[in-house]
Amino acid sequence: MSDELQHLKAAMESMRGELDAMKAALSRLSRVVCIDKDDDGVETVHIECTDLLVRPWSDPRHLGVHIGSSEEGSYIKLYYHGEEHAAKPAISLAMHADGEPHIQLRGKDWKARTDICIQKDHGVVAVLGTNEARGAVMRAQPGGGSVAVLHPDGQARAVLVHSEQHQFPGSETARPSTDLIFANASHDTQMKLHTDDAGSLMMVGMAGHSDGVAVTMRKDGPAIIMRGVEDASSIHLMAAKDMARVAVNQGWLAGDKAAASLAAGGFGSSIELNECDGTKRVDISAMKDSASVQLLDAAGNDSVSLSHISGSHSSLAMRGVAEHDCIRIIANKDAALMRVTGPQDNDTDITSAVYEGKPHVLVRGRNRPLVMAGEAEHGGVVCAYGLKEVTGGVASLAGGPVSGVVSVSSQDGTPLMTLDGTDHGGRLLINNDLGLQRVVLGTKDEAGFLALNNTGSNGVIACATPEGGVVSVCDPDGNVIHTMPRLKDDDDDDD
Incomplete structure (x- = not known):
């Protein structure tokens, strides 16, 4: 009997030990798993632990999810499925000791493919390629964000940036803007696209010449600017509401070099040509009902001027190298005139004109008329x-x-x-x-005659007749007092 009691006592002691162990295990487990029931009887299960492993149901030998913590911070890892990818993390979410979260997506080669983190209170997303080289980086920044596309060497080749408070150099106003920038391996900007609430801008270039071509659109109209290498030449095009203009320059801006410009608008149209030192040499314009061509000298004076005004007149003036117009031609509905002036003397000239169907020519010397011809x-x-x-x-x-x-x-x-x-x-x-x-002195029929008078009264009259010459001498009243030879009537009077 005593043996049975001893055996039972031993069994009870063993059960008490197992029960104590179970209580201890349940006590520890209760610190990990907690079940709460609310007033409605709904149970909520809470799990608190320092390390949690979730294994695939299809193959418990491998890892599926790993949640844990260390001195560096807490983390969550999701693993690839399959025997060949055992223990390869696919997604890693970590909270580092500095309090910043970090998410990584990894490839099946253990290399990171996507990196998400926070820098200076702004999110950053990096997309990586082989050897964990960054291919693109997206980040938020004050008032906007940016996306950069990188070369395998880690240098940015294209960047998309938006900012709510972008301020141009020299401008006092900040405005929202978006930029897309392309660069080469040497970090030289080769293309830039910019847009804001005032319009858009595109710049195309090359290393050391980023603004070779600029295309812009603003409220006052579009414009295109092309700059040659080393600013050896440039072309400017603009189209405003009231005017469009094309300018071709030797050099960057019009100044002391050759240039040509064409403009058209509500005023009409015009062409200007400048020689190699910037001096304007040709000015062509077409205004309302009028047109003109001017060829200018080095001082800017009109050397040749051709103009026409509809319904009024046409004119041509040529100065040459003189201080005044040497040739001037004008024509209207009533007259046509040409004046040729000596280069040394503005008062010596020849003027030819046709007025109301009649021609006229005037030759002057030193401001005095010399010859006049006409009708x-x-x-x-x-x-x-x-x-x-x-x-x-x-x-x-x-x-x-x-x-x-x-x-x-x-x-x-x-x-x-x-x-x-x-x-x-x-x-x-x-x-x-x-x-x-x-x-x-005159003739009549076959005879010639000569008459001399004084104060209107004939004094001498000479004529030639078929009978011969006759000379008559008159008194102060013009009466004939003597004739030579004597006429037959005169002889009878003497008798």
């Missing part, structure tokens, strides 16, 4: 003027109704001598300084 009542006329200021006379040659006329006059226009023709033949009239006729 008179009965035909053409040519006048020659003497040079002397007070005594210089005038000679003219003109066509008449019967014959031509040669006239000699004093400076004030007083006729002194006239050579012309009548129905009976030629005639010469000689006047005194008052323009009063004193000598007549």
Whole structure:
């Protein structure tokens, strides 16, 4: 009996030990697993531990999820499935001792493929390639964010940036903007795209010349700027609301080098050409109802000017190297005129004109008329003027109704001598300084005659008749007092 009691006592002691061990295990387990029940009877299971392993149901030998902590921080790891990928973490979420989270996605070669972290209170996402080389990095920054595409050497080749407070150099206003920048292996910017609430900008270039081509669009219109290598040349294009312009320059900006520009707008259109030192040499414009071409000298004066105004006139002026216009041509609906002036003297010129269907030519020397030609009542006329200021006379040659006329006059226009023709033949009239006729030399039929008078009264009359020559002498009243040879009537009177 005592043996059975001893055996039972031993069994009870063993059970008590196992029960104590179970209680201790349950006590420890209760610190890991806690079951709470709310007022509605819903149970909530809580697990608290320092390390947790979850294995795949299909193969418990391998890891599926590992949750743990260390001195460096806590972590969560998700593993690839399959025998060949045993213990290879696919996703790793860690909280480091500095309090910053870190997420990694790894490939089946144990290499990181995606890296997510926080830097200076902003998120950063890195996408990695082979050998864990970063291929792209996306990060947030104050007022925006950026995405960078990297070369395997880790250098950025393209960057997309957005900022809510971007401020251009020299500008006092900050505005939201977005930029896309492309660079080469030497970090030289080769292309840039920029956009903000004011418009857009694209810059295309090469190493050391990032702004070779700039294309922009703003509220006042688009523009294109092309800069040659080392700024040897440039082209500027712009299209505004009221004007469009194209400028081609030797060098970066128009200044002391060759340039050409074309502009068009509400005012009309124009072309400007500058020579190699920047001096404007050609100016062509077309305005409302008018057009002009100017060729300029080094001082900017018009050397050649051609213009036309619709309904008014056309003109051409050529200065040459003189200080005044040497050739000037103008034509309107009533007249056409050309003036040729001496380069050394603006008062010496030849003027040709056709006015109301009649031609005219004037030759001047030193501001005095020398020769004038034109059309008179009965035909053409040519006048020659003497040079002397007070005594210089005038000679003219003109066509008449019967014959031509040669006239000699004093400076004030007083006729002194006239050579012309009548129905009976030629005639010469000689006047005194008052323009009063004193000598007549002429012909009639087959005879010629000469008449000399004084104060209007004939003094001597000579003529040739079929019977011979006759000379008559008159008294102061113009009455014939003597004839040579004596006429037959005169002999009878003497008897």
